[in-house]
Amino acid sequence: xxxxxxRVVFDHAQLGMxxxxxxxxxxxxxxxxxxxxxxTPDDLIGQSLEAVVDAEYRATVVTALDGLxxxxxxxxxxxxxxxxxxxxxWVRTHLSREPADDRRTAIIGTFxxxxxxxxxxxxxxxxxxxxxxxLEGSNDIIFNIGLDGRFTWVNPVASRLMKRPLDELVGLSFxxxxxPDYRLKANSSALK
Numbered sequence: 001x002x003x004x005x006x007r008v009v010f011d012h013a014q015l016g017m018x019x020x021x022x023x024x025x026x027x028x029x030x031x032x033x034x035x036x037x038x039x040t041p042d043d044l045i046g047q048s049l050e051a052v053v054d055a056e057y058r059a060t061v062v063t064a065l066d067g068l069x070x071x072x073x074x075x076x077x078x079x080x081x082x083x084x085x086x087x088x089x090w091v092r093t094h095l096s097r098e099p100a101d102d103r104r105t106a107i108i109g110t111f112x113x114x115x116x117x118x119x120x121x122x123x124x125x126x127x128x129x130x131x132x133x134x135l136e137g138s139n140d141i142i143f144n145i146g147l148d149g150r151f152t153w154v155n156p157v158a159s160r161l162m163k164r165p166l167d168e169l170v171g172l173s174f175x176x177x178x179x180p181d182y183r184l185k186a187n188s189s190a191l192k
Contacts, residue, residue, distance in 0.1 A: 016091075016111030024049045024065045024107070033111055036091065049109070054088075068097050068107060090118040149173045 010017055016033030018026050026044045034041060037052060044052070050061045092114045097107045135142050135155050144153040150173050159166045162177060175183050 016113075018044070018109045018111065020049060020095075020107040020109055022065075022069060022097075022105050022107065024061065027106070036089070036111055036113055049093075064093075064095060065107070068095055069105070088115075089113060090115045145174070 010028075010030050013030060014032055016036045017030045018033050019028040021027055025046060025048050029039075029041070029044045034044060037044065049065070050058045053061055090113070092112045093109055095107050095109045097105050138155060139157060141158040141161060142155045143151050143158060146152045151170050154166060154169045156166065158169060162169065169177075
């Protein structure tokens with residue numbers, strides 16, 4: 001009877017699930033996985049996982065499958081694939097198998113669509129890079145000072161105008177850049 005419950009969970013889970021043979025060929029899939037890949041029930045059976053991912057990720061699939069069969073019992077990989085019905089998608093895949101010595105061992109896979117997560121990370125990286133370019137390309141000295149009063153970041157203009165390498169400026173305090181005979185006055189002005 002437990003087998004019947006497992007089948008119900010497999011068939012109706014919101015997470016894409018599949019059973020693959022030891023070569024990475026789909027032998028069973030659930031509806032969530034077929035929807036994720038944009039396939040009909042018969043489209044995936046007999047196809048390899050490697051065949052449904054983008055070409056640049058096929059080596060990752062092969063490595064994960066080989067690792068499962070030679071070294072471990074689980075592997076987690078992020079893969080990108082293009083679907084004719086859904087467009088490019090990112091999928092976080094967790095593959096696991098029972099310990100065994102041959103390729104007949106079944107592999108259980110879960111597949112979660114993480115496209116939104118990947119796109120948000122790429123957008124954040126893009127915004128960060130644009131901000132860095134703006135700060136680095138400025139004609140003004142721009143810097144960040146930590147709570148300890150030391151520079152944590154300075155832009156290239158600071159290095160050029162202060163005639164010191166960037167890595168030398170990071171970690172210094174503002175007062176260390178002031179001429180020694182002006183430090184007392186600069187310190188008292190900063191405290192006001």
